[in-house]
Amino acid sequence: xxxxxxxxxxxxxxxxxxxxxxxxxxxxxxxxxxxxxxxxxxxxxxxxxxxxxxxxxxxxxxxxxxxxxxxxxxxxxxxxxxxxxxxxxxxxxxxxxxxxxxxxxxxxxxxxxxxxxxxxxxxxxxxxxxxxxxxxxxxxxxxxxxxxxxxxxxxxxxxxxxxxxxxxxxxxxxxxxxxxxxxxxxxxxxxxxxxxxxxxxxxxxxxxxxxxxxxxxxxxxxxxxxxxxxxxxxxxxxxxxxxxxxxxxxxxxxxxxxxxxxxxxxxxxxxxxxxxxxxxxxxxxxxxxxxxxxxxxxxxxxxxxxxxxxxxxxxxxxxxxxxxxxxxxxxxxxxxxxxxxxxxxxxxxxxxxxxxxxxxxxxxxxxxxxxxxxxxxxxxxxxxxxxxxxxxxxxxxxxxxxxxxxxxxxxxxxx
Amino acid sequence: xxxxxxxxxxxxxxxxxxxxxxxxxxxxxxxxxxxxxxxxxxxxxxxxxxxxxxxxxxxxxxxxxxxxxxxxxxxxxxxxxxxxxxxxxxxxxxxxxxxxxxxxxxxxxxxxxxxxxxxxxxxxxxxxxxxxxxxxxxxxxxxxxxxxxxxxxxxxxxxxxxxxxxxxxxxxxxxxxxxxxxxxxxxxxxxxxxxxxxxxxxxxxxxxxxxxxxxxxxxxxxxxxxxxxxxxxxxxxxxxxxxxxxxxxxxxxxxxxxxxxxxxxxxxxxxxxxxxxxxxxxxxxxxxxxxxxxxxxxxxxxxxxxxxxxxxxxxxxxxxxxxxxxxxxxxxxxxxxxxxxxxxxxxxxxxxxxxxxxxxxxxxxxxxxxxxxxxxxxxxxxxxxxxxxxxxxxxxxxxxxxxxxxxxxxxxxxxxxxxxxxxxxxxxxxxxxxxxxxxxxxxxxxxxxxxxxxxxxxxxxxxxxxxxxxxxxxxxxxxx
Numbered sequence: 001x002x003x004x005x006x007x008x009x010x011x012x013x014x015x016x017x018x019x020x021x022x023x024x025x026x027x028x029x030x031x032x033x034x035x036x037x038x039x040x041x042x043x044x045x046x047x048x049x050x051x052x053x054x055x056x057x058x059x060x061x062x063x064x065x066x067x068x069x070x071x072x073x074x075x076x077x078x079x080x081x082x083x084x085x086x087x088x089x090x091x092x093x094x095x096x097x098x099x100x101x102x103x104x105x106x107x108x109x110x111x112x113x114x115x116x117x118x119x120x121x122x123x124x125x126x127x128x129x130x131x132x133x134x135x136x137x138x139x140x141x142x143x144x145x146x147x148x149x150x151x152x153x154x155x156x157x158x159x160x161x162x163x164x165x166x167x168x169x170x171x172x173x174x175x176x177x178x179x180x181x182x183x184x185x186x187x188x189x190x191x192x193x194x195x196x197x198x199x200x201x202x203x204x205x206x207x208x209x210x211x212x213x214x215x216x217x218x219x220x221x222x223x224x225x226x227x228x229x230x231x232x233x234x235x236x237x238x239x240x241x242x243x244x245x246x247x248x249x250x251x252x253x254x255x256x257x258x259x260x261x262x263x264x265x266x267x268x269x270x271x272x273x274x275x276x277x278x279x280x281x282x283x284x285x286x287x288x289x290x291x292x293x294x295x296x297x298x299x300x301x302x303x304x305x306x307x308x309x310x311x312x313x314x315x316x317x318x319x320x321x322x323x324x325x326x327x328x329x330x331x332x333x334x335x336x337x338x339x340x341x342x343x344x345x346x347x348x349x350x351x352x353x354x355x356x357x358x359x360x361x362x363x364x365x366x367x368x369x370x371x372x373x374x375x376x377x378x379x380x381x382x383x384x385x386x387x388x389x390x391x392x393x394x395x396x397x398x399x400x401x402x403x404x405x406x407x408x409x410x411x412x413x414x415x
Numbered sequence: 416x417x418x419x420x421x422x423x424x425x426x427x428x429x430x431x432x433x434x435x436x437x438x439x440x441x442x443x444x445x446x447x448x449x450x451x452x453x454x455x456x457x458x459x460x461x462x463x464x465x466x467x468x469x470x471x472x473x474x475x476x477x478x479x480x481x482x483x484x485x486x487x488x489x490x491x492x493x494x495x496x497x498x499x500x501x502x503x504x505x506x507x508x509x510x511x512x513x514x515x516x517x518x519x520x521x522x523x524x525x526x527x528x529x530x531x532x533x534x535x536x537x538x539x540x541x542x543x544x545x546x547x548x549x550x551x552x553x554x555x556x557x558x559x560x561x562x563x564x565x566x567x568x569x570x571x572x573x574x575x576x577x578x579x580x581x582x583x584x585x586x587x588x589x590x591x592x593x594x595x596x597x598x599x600x601x602x603x604x605x606x607x608x609x610x611x612x613x614x615x616x617x618x619x620x621x622x623x624x625x626x627x628x629x630x631x632x633x634x635x636x637x638x639x640x641x642x643x644x645x646x647x648x649x650x651x652x653x654x655x656x657x658x659x660x661x662x663x664x665x666x667x668x669x670x671x672x673x674x675x676x677x678x679x680x681x682x683x684x685x686x687x688x689x690x691x692x693x694x695x696x697x698x699x700x701x702x703x704x705x706x707x708x709x710x711x712x713x714x715x716x717x718x719x720x721x722x723x724x725x726x727x728x729x730x731x732x733x734x735x736x737x738x739x740x741x742x743x744x745x746x747x748x749x750x751x752x753x754x755x756x757x758x759x760x761x762x763x764x765x766x767x768x769x770x771x772x773x774x775x776x777x778x779x780x781x782x783x784x785x786x787x788x789x790x791x792x793x794x795x796x797x798x799x800x801x802x803x804x805x806x807x808x809x810x811x812x813x814x815x816x817x818x819x820x821x822x823x824x825x826x827x828x829x830x831x832x833x834x835x836x837x838x839x840x841x842x843x844x845x846x847x848x849x850x851x852x853x854x855x856x857x858x859x860x861x862x863x864x865x866x867x868x869x870x871x872x873x874x875x876x877x878x879x880x881x882x883x884x885x886x887x888x889x890x891x892x893x894x895x
Binding site for chain 1: 822830
């Protein structure tokens with residue numbers, strides 16, 4: 001793999017116009033990645049699902065160079081109906097279109113000449129890989145006191161022009177004071193058997209609000225990894241919702257630093273997995289100052305041979321008194337071959353805090369099924385009703401009613 | 416002064432901190448084959464036992480000391496330790512208590528453990544382990560009547576080799592982790608218990624561990640076998656003198672419960688925790704594991720951990736037999752610079768197995784406490800259940816409380832429920848108690864005892880009283 005990576009990297013450097021400084025920094029990230037390789041189960045954070053094995057099994061040998069010189073045709077059929085929205089369209093890892101038609105032009109700034117620093121320490125070779133191979137990094141800033149009128153949907157898709165087996169994406173967002181952004185990541189039509197590596201950085205200034213919804217619904221056999229790094233100043237709010245259902249493998253990581261007082265972070269997730277799927281969510285919430293709040297709710301419904309894992313960590317600094325942290329993960333195992341793993345972790349250094357977590361897993365309650373069947377539903381219907389009710393609980397946590405309805409439609413949940 | 420105040424005055428300084436001035440026989444310093452042969456030789460062990468040790472030592476050379484735990488410690492120089500230390504008077508084992516060195520008797524009297532049977536402690540049979548050897552076992556006659564074997568490990572190797580051979584190393588194999596393997600190579604003594612079929616042990620069995628000599632590691636090995644339909648309750652207590660250096664205690668405890676048998680294992684651990692600046696104290700790196708081998712068997716661990724500079728242990732249950740039950744009740748208290756990383760593992764292999772974990776952690780001062788636990792329900796463990804509750808209480812913002820549970824459910828018939836909370840003693844609770852005339856320290860003691868009640872209830876009577884006092888005392892000076 002290393003040889004392929006090295007030669008593809010050289011091609012990327014040759015076909016792009018990086019400055020000497022940038023090339024050096026990219027080289028150092030590449031070397032860091034080569035040194036540690038893909039993460040495997042020996043690393044604590046990758047204990048439950050071993051991505052290096054999964055890539056080997058599902059994709060085989062990776063290649064990294066994609067010819068991005070020609071534009072791709074945008075297929076409008078991928079767009080979400082029934083919701084007016086702004087668009088960013090990624091095809092094969094290249095941004096084809098950025099469209100903020102519904103917004104005031106001077107309130108949104110798009111910049112690709114940015115300093116590509118990351119504001120937190122990480123030990124994650126996939127981020128190194130991303131930083132080594134991403135060609136263009138856009139930064140989208142929402143100006144002070146501006147709330148986007150319509151949500152922004154980011155379309156992720158691949159088509160048959162793609163020549164690599166790996167796609168790296170990165171976007172940076174800055175929400176200035178008192179601004180707000182609703183962001184939907186939409187994984188639409190895609191080619192099979194790619195490894196997609198996504199990195200988002202969010203910088204939330206005072207009183208700003210970010211809502212991020214990740215929708216991976218349609219069956220595909222790609223391997224996906226997504227990392228959200230969220231930095232929050234005081235009184236900011238972040239809400240993340242993850243629907244993890246379509247890909248063969250999907251790991252979502254959210255790292256959230258609550259740097260300012262009265263900031264809060266909410267992360268909710270649904271795993272709805274069938275045959276042979278393996279998904280994971282890992283959340284890290286760092287409560288660093290007083291009076292911050294976080295809440296996580298993750299629910300899984302697991303079919304045949306599927307496996308889900310949730311690793312949630314709440315860290316409370318000794319300065320972060322009056323922290324309120326809560327975390328709950330629940331799973332329904334539908335088949336004897338399904339598996340649920342959880343590692344809910346608390347690390348607390350302050351005494352005046354309210355932190356708790358819970359985790360429960362088991363099968364559908366036979367008594368409830370019996371109750372429904374005695375009222376005339378058949379077994380399958382009763383089962384579905386119970387599962388829908390179980391998942392609806394998470395969807396109801398979405399604070400934006402427009403998007404809540406969209407997601408309900410996508411999942412096929414009815415009230 | 417009321418009695419509690421008196422207790423506090425007595426115990427404010429670690430009252431078990433004295434040393435006994437006694438002549439010792441020690442093995443040469445260091446860890447090598449010769450030392451292992453020396454230990455084996457001085458204990459007049461048969462060849463199979465020496466082979467067991469040497470095999471473990473071979474394995475040890477390949478193993479690395481683990482370092483994933485939360486409390487880090489300076490590197491231990493294993494060549495700078497004594498692996499065997501015994502009172503000289505014990506080189507010829509005394510035939511009766513009358514022949515026992517009066518200094519030893521005095522030591523145990525000071526510790527509140529009467530070895531003379533006439534001063535019977537509510538009918539508890541005691542095996543006293545001093546540094547590397549067992550010095551006395553009480554109530555042997557009474558126990559023999561029931562066919563119960565309760566003796567030191569060395570004696571068991573001599574007198575009951577067939578049992579030792581059959582069971583030793585079956586729960587904690589010599590290929591286990593670093594400290595367990597180290598113990599297998601150099602273990603010196605410990606207790607051996609065998610409860611024959613159908614016998615309910617009529618009294619509590621107890622071992623009292625004491626580290627006296629300096630620069631000595633204590634490596635004891637305990638093996639408890641409960642044959643079919645039997646029952647035993649076993650207590651363990653430990654203390655050590657105050658010393659500036661850190662001392663290593665790496666014991667192995669193996670429990671085996673056959674069909675319908677029940678073992679109840681209670682520990683009150685009060686090793687010297689170091690002074691208030693974190694100097695000295697015991698490193699308590701113990702491997703405890705129980706195997707519910709037979710159907711309907713039950714193993715229950717109860718621990719009150721108040722001592723040691725670093726506590727690092729996970730008493731575990733392997734629920735192999737169908738319908739077997741594993742329980743774990745724990746109170747861990749850390750104060751000053753103490754550190755603990757403790758919890759349990761419940762491994763469900765058989766059908767209809769149940770486990771319950773109740774863990775209460777209290778940290779104060781500059782201490783750090785971690786609950787780390789594993790619940791693993793295997794795909795064959797149909798209809799199994801686990802319930803876990805771990806609560807932490809923090810006093811002050813210089814200490815830490817952490818929870819790291821690993822939950823693995825591979826069986827859709829099985830249920831796992833896990834809950835954890837972290838909180839502090841609320842002002843309202845304190846105010847309420849003080850309003851009714853308690854001083855702040857008494858109020859904290861009362862609230863903490865209430866917090867720990869679910870676990871304290873599991874302890875045998877005599878221990879519960881002691882443990883309750885210990886809980887209050889360990890937190891002395893942490894309020895304010």
